[in-house]
Amino acid sequence: MHRAAVLVPVAALAQLASAGLYPGITPDNHTCALVDPVLSCSCDAEPGEVADTCCTETYGGLLVATQFWSTFTGRESKGQIYPKDSWTIHGLWPDFCDGSYTQYCDLSRQYDPQPAPNTTDGTPHGTPVPPYKGEAIDNWFEPYGKLDLLAYMNKFWVNQYNPNWVFWAHEFSKHATCYSTFQKECYGPKAAEHADLFEFFETVITFQRTLPTFEWLSQADIKPSNKTRYTLCDMQQALTDGFGLAPFLGCSGPRYNETAAGEGSLDNGRTELNEVWYYYNVYGRPQSAHGKKLAADASGGQLTTCAEAKGAIWYYERAEGSER
Numbered sequence: 243m244h245r246a247a248v249l250v251p252v253a254a255l256a257q258l259a260s261a262g263l264y265p266g267i268t269p270d271n272h273t274c275a276l277v278d279p280v281l282s283c284s285c286d287a288e289p290g291e292v293a294d295t296c297c298t299e300t301y302g303g304l305l306v307a308t309q310f311w312s313t314f315t316g317r318e319s320k321g322q323i324y325p326k327d328s329w330t331i332h333g334l335w336p337d338f339c340d341g342s343y344t345q346y347c348d349l350s351r352q353y354d355p356q357p358a359p360n361t362t363d364g365t366p367h368g369t370p371v372p373p374y375k376g377e378a379i380d381n382w383f384e385p386y387g388k389l390d391l392l393a394y395m396n397k398f399w400v401n402q403y404n405p406n407w408v409f410w411a412h413e414f415s416k417h418a419t420c421y422s423t424f425q426k427e428c429y430g431p432k433a434a435e436h437a438d439l440f441e442f443f444e445t446v447i448t449f450q451r452t453l454p455t456f457e458w459l460s461q462a463d464i465k466p467s468n469k470t471r472y473t474l475c476d477m478q479q480a481l482t483d484g485f486g487l488a489p490f491l492g493c494s495g496p497r498y499n500e501t502a503a504g505e506g507s508l509d510n511g512r513t514e515l516n517e518v519w520y521y522y523n524v525y526g527r528p529q530s531a532h533g534k535k536l537a538a539d540a541s542g543g544q545l546t547t548c549a550e551a552k553g554a555i556w557y558y559e560r561a562e563g564s565e566r
């Protein structure tokens with residue numbers, strides 16, 4: 243699903259920055275072990291206050307670990323299918339502290355073949371984001387000894403309709419380039435190529451491995467079913483019990499009051515569960531994965547797009563042959 247968001251051009255931010263994303267940053271002296279971890283979105287993480295934007299997440303301080311539930315990939319014939327009993331990774335987004343966000347912040351790291359939107363601010367006047375035409379980025383893993391990471395990503399970070407790598411490239415170029423802490427300069431003058439990219443993917447996974455959505459729902463007897471519908475409130479409760487605070491639940495599909503079951507109702511929420519978003523601030527670099535959990539509505543975000551009526555929500559079983 244798409245988020246409604248206020249898009250802030252990066253140029254406007256750059257003027258606030260003492261260093262980082264953001265012109266002026268050099269590759270030297272980003273040894274984060276030398277500084278105390280600052281909590282993102284705290285007063286000390288304000289752009290003007292931060293000593294090294296490589297060590298404190300200065301811009302994308304509201305992290306959102308996002309997951310998908312879908313029933314088919316459209317690429318089953320190529321062996322691209324979902325992991326059984328598990329949701330899949332969407333990404334780890336660097337929202338601004340107020341929940342708005344920016345995107346495609348560094349066009350020198352543009353690996354997304356299908357940029358969406360196709361300008362940096364999503365308007366016709368924005369800077370165009372040129373489609374990536376280079377080789378598939380999943381070719382990059384082997385030379386860096388990252389085949390284990392590639393195998394994990396192919397299993398748990400699965401795309402619909404297009405090859406998995408296209409989704410990873412999209413998440414990296416659209417979102418990861420907007421973190422101050424994944425800036426290329428943070429990795430020093432002689433960093434291995436793509437160190438920032440691999441470290442981003444690993445950071446996404448580190449967060450996601452602590453977020454077993456499927457199990458949390460299962461423990462409340464909420465299992466994929468094509469026969470029984472569930473109630474949003476029960477799903478929210480199960481995930482709040484698991485995570486500790488309320489995540490965002492996203493639904494697609496028809497609106498409840500446009501379905502036969504919801505006829506005459508004023509509930510126009512959607513009826514097919516397909517997304518969950520978990521919110522955090524982080525101490526120091528996101529790479530350290532020292533998160534402080536937040537409720538999804540703590541920074542102005544909404545809690546759901548799903549219908550709230552009793553028994554309104556489908557949590558569909560995957561298609562035959564779409565999981566292993």
Ligand SMILES: *[C@@H]1O[C@H](CO)[C@@H](O)[C@H](O)[C@H]1NC(C)=O
Binds near residue numbers: 268270271
């Ligand atoms: C990096 O740190 C060293 C030691 O403190 C210092 O001499 C040098 O000038 C610094 N370099 C930059 C680019 O800030």
Ligand SMILES: *[C@@H]1O[C@H](CO)[C@@H](O)[C@H](O)[C@H]1NC(C)=O
Binds near residue numbers: 360361370371
């Ligand atoms: C972006 O997409 C729109 C709609 O498809 C198109 O009209 C426009 O020319 C594209 N802009 C760029 C910069 O590619």
Ligand SMILES: *[C@@H]1O[C@H](CO)[C@@H](O)[C@H](O)[C@H]1NC(C)=O
Binds near residue numbers: 508
């Ligand atoms: C569905 O609910 C919305 C919001 O309560 C209402 O405006 C709309 O008229 C309803 N639609 C139908 C078809 O009942």
Ligand SMILES: *[C@@H]1O[C@H](CO)[C@@H](O)[C@H](O)[C@H]1NC(C)=O
Binds near residue numbers: 468558560561562
């Ligand atoms: C369950 O329903 C979904 C949505 O209609 C469908 O895509 C899927 O194939 C179904 N799964 C099974 C096992 O019938």
